[in-house]
Amino acid sequence: MTLSLSRTALILLAGSALSACESLPQAAQPSYPVRTAPPAMSPATPPPSPPIVQDDTPSARPTAPVQSQNLPYVAPARELPPPPAPPPQAPSRPTDNGRLVETPSGDQTYTVKRGDNLASIARTLGVRLQQLADANGMGPPYALRPGQVLKTPLTGSTATAYVVAPGDTLYAIARRFGVTNQALAEANDIGPNARLNVGRRIVLPQAYVDRAPTPATPTRRPPSERAEAQPTRETVTVRRVTGKVVEVAGPSVSYTVKKGDNLDAIARQLETDRKQLADDNKLKSPYALQPGQKLKGPKTTAKAYVVGDDDTMALVAKRFGVTAKALAAANDMKVGATLREGRKLTLPSGYKDRGPIREQVAAPPRPEAPAPRPAAPPPPAYTPPPQVVTPQPQPPPPAARPAPPPAYAPPVTTAPPVSRPTPPPPASRPAPAPLVPSSGPVPDSTIASLGKGRFNWPVRGEVISDFGPKGTGQRNDGVNIRASSGEPVRAAAGGDVVYAGDQVPGFGNLVLIKHADGWVTAYGHLARVDVKMTQDIIQGQQIGMIGSTGGVSETQLHFEVRYAPTPQDRARPIDPKLVLPK
Numbered sequence: 001m002t003l004s005l006s007r008t009a010l011i012l013l014a015g016s017a018l019s020a021c022e023s024l025p026q027a028a029q030p031s032y033p034v035r036t037a038p039p040a041m042s043p044a045t046p047p048p049s050p051p052i053v054q055d056d057t058p059s060a061r062p063t064a065p066v067q068s069q070n071l072p073y074v075a076p077a078r079e080l081p082p083p084p085a086p087p088p089q090a091p092s093r094p095t096d097n098g099r100l101v102e103t104p105s106g107d108q109t110y111t112v113k114r115g116d117n118l119a120s121i122a123r124t125l126g127v128r129l130q131q132l133a134d135a136n137g138m139g140p141p142y143a144l145r146p147g148q149v150l151k152t153p154l155t156g157s158t159a160t161a162y163v164v165a166p167g168d169t170l171y172a173i174a175r176r177f178g179v180t181n182q183a184l185a186e187a188n189d190i191g192p193n194a195r196l197n198v199g200r201r202i203v204l205p206q207a208y209v210d211r212a213p214t215p216a217t218p219t220r221r222p223p224s225e226r227a228e229a230q231p232t233r234e235t236v237t238v239r240r241v242t243g244k245v246v247e248v249a250g251p252s253v254s255y256t257v258k259k260g261d262n263l264d265a266i267a268r269q270l271e272t273d274r275k276q277l278a279d280d281n282k283l284k285s286p287y288a289l290q291p292g293q294k295l296k297g298p299k300t301t302a303k304a305y306v307v308g309d310d311d312t313m314a315l316v317a318k319r320f321g322v323t324a325k326a327l328a329a330a331n332d333m334k335v336g337a338t339l340r341e342g343r344k345l346t347l348p349s350g351y352k353d354r355g356p357i358r359e360q361v362a363a364p365p366r367p368e369a370p371a372p373r374p375a376a377p378p379p380p381a382y383t384p385p386p387q388v389v390t391p392q393p394q395p396p397p398p399a400a401r402p403a404p405p406p407a408y409a410p411p412v413t414t415a416p417p418v419s420r421p422t423p424p425p426p427a428s429r430p431a432p433a434p435l436v437p438s439s440g441p442v443p444d445s446t447i448a449s450l451g452k453g454r455f456n457w458p459v460r461g462e463v464i465s466d467f468g469p470k471g472t473g474q475r476n477d478g479v480n481i482r483a484s485s486g487e488p489v490r491a492a493a494g495g496d497v498v499y500a501g502d503q504v505p506g507f508g509n510l511v512l513i514k515h516a517d518g519w520v521t522a523y524g525h526l527a528r529v530d531v532k533m534t535q536d537i538i539q540g541q542q543i544g545m546i547g548s549t550g551g552v553s554e555t556q557l558h559f560e561v562r563y564a565p566t567p568q569d570r571a572r573p574i575d576p577k578l579v580l581p582k
Contacts, residue, residue, distance in 0.1 A: 098165035098173075100210070101201065110150045113349050114271075115250060115300040118142040121150065123329035124348050141256025141294075145269075160208070161201040168196055171530060177208040181530055181542075186335050189323045191314050192528055238503070239356040241319040243308040248344055252280075253297030263287040270297040303351070304344040310502055310509065310549050311339050312528060320351040338485040338527055338547060338555065442565055444578055451519070451563070451579030455492040456539060458523060459483050459546065459557050467575040477573035478522065478560030485527065485555040487546040492521050492559075492580075494538045500529050507558065508549025513537065520571045524558035525550045 110121060118138070122129040133142060135151045162173055170192065174181045185192045187203050196202070253270055267277045278287060281295050305316055313335060317324040328335045330348045339345070458481075465480035495515040502509050507524035511531060514520050527547025531537060548555045561579060562571035 098163040098168060100204075101161050101163055102159070110152055112144045112146055112148040112150065114146045115253065115302075116144060116146075116349060117254070118144065120251075120330075120349075124326045124350075127152070141258070143256075143258075159203050159206075161203045164196045164198055164200045164202060166198050168198075169532075170194060170196065170202075173202060176211050176213065177204055178211060179205050179208050182336055182528075182545075185314060186324050189314075189317065191312075191318065192530055193532060235360045238359055240359060241305075241308070241311055241315045242356045243306040243311065245303055245305055245347070245353060246344065247301055248304040248346065250300035250302035250346075252299050255295045255297055257289045257291055257293040257295060259291045261289060261291075263289065266295060272298045303347045305347060307339045307341055307343045307345060309341050309551075311341075313337065313339065315357060316345060319354055319357055320347055321354060322348050322351050336486050441572075442563065444575070447563060447574050448578045450517075451561070454515070454519065455521070455561065455576075455579050455581075456490075457481075457580055458489050458492050458521075458559055459487060461557075464556065467573075467577070478558055479576050481557045481559060483546045483555060483557060485546055485548070488542045489523055489526060489544045489546060489557055490540050491537050491543050492539070492561075493519070495519075495521075495536075497531050497533050497535045497537060497543075500531055500533050502549065506550055508551070509544065509547065510550075511543050513543075518564040518567070518569075518571065520562040520564075522558070522560035522562070524560075525552050525556055527555075 110124075112121070118132060119129055122132045132150065132152070133139065162177070164173075170184055170190075171181050174184045177184075181192050183205050184202065185194070187205050255266055255270060257266070263274050263277060263283070267274045270277065274287075276298065277295065278284075280298070305320070307316070313324045313327060313333075316339070317327045320327075324335050326348045327345065328337070330346045461481045461483040463479050464482045465476050467476055467479055469475045491513060493513070493515050495513045497511060498514045498520075499510065499512040504510050507522075509524075509526035509529050511523045511526065511529060512520060513523075523543060525547055526544035526549065529544045531541075531543045537543065546555050546557055550558075559576055560573055561576040562573050564571040
């Protein structure tokens, strides 16, 4: 009974102590769990002796002191902004959707000029000699006189023409009707890159096949965004076909003797004298002539154009107001033949010199300055960890008399002293690292893996100059590929045309195409350019033809591949063979 009363008294005392603790003001509690140590007792006061209780339950031992440390501050979670809406796609619009009409196919008559003969007129008109003779009821020897009006075999004939619609290009029209861009340009006496006015009639070659309008590929971004992404470039005026006109010896006039002719009458008709005509044909008095005999008349003179750098048959024909077909026939050449600088092109009769051709072209792109890098945020201020104070043992005060032996107390386990951390000085803070590290040269193995499967050969041929240094301080930033003149050059990959012109010295007609992920390709020494700046093209699309512009000695293509690892880097030339298929 006594034991039960003692337990009851202890429980009551403990309840009173707890009630007293609850009545004290409470500190604000954090929202996360914190472990606290029991209050340390003063070293000068001996611990009280616990009451001796006769019980089988072992006495509870005090626990070791526990460190208390605030958790680091964690910023509250913020709601992420909603993802941006995808940019609107520009609506697809049909291209080359103009209508077909019938139009006269050529001149109706031809007026004979001095020095003309039926063969040269037939070449000028692009018809056979027999067709021209039959159309005018003529037979051998086809005698002509200046001022005579001839009917052409084209009189009254018609051809099919395409009426240009808004947004049409010569390339799109040629693609619709299954003909080449060059053939369409020659049939209309215009350049392959000529700008087409709405409503103009484009005569179609006879072998055309109408494949119906082709819907254009939707643009990858709206026109407004494209206009902002591609700032307008300055234009410069260039002069083409600037060669001079010289006088050259023309062919001799021939005459076929008819019944009743005499030398004096023939000389008057050929506008020469009897002695000169006899000397040219080695005739002796009395100058007997036989019907059908061919006489060589006086030599004629003609005008010729001295070919300059980058001249083409179409451009020369445009300057002198004649067709490319007539110009090629007067010089026994093909219409698409490459012109060698310094060659003299005989001009057809009836030409009109309009002077050098002036064209407005975009100025070459200026090198872009690297974008400024954003400043790194300052590092957070250093906050030292909270200090933990460990009670140090103190010597007991001197006693005046010997103290009675202390009552038994269980041993107390104390935590080892904790060393106080020393905060580093402010000067030792590390410098902030840049947000975008500068990139160095990319290894060839990385280039090969990044460009694998992206590109195709723009033209097939023998590589006559490889990538890399060439001695005497020279270096080739690409490869030079030998190919036949006039062979098409195709885009190695799809992208945007960022330059098309001939204003970069040493490259002649040059095309630069920008691809995704920092890739750029270059195509130099082209005979002509079939694309224009800011045009979207696909892989394999024809962008020009093989030529020898820019001062090279043979027809070839200079091809470069450049790569920039980041938008802040400038595209560097790499060996095209690393990314081209074997």
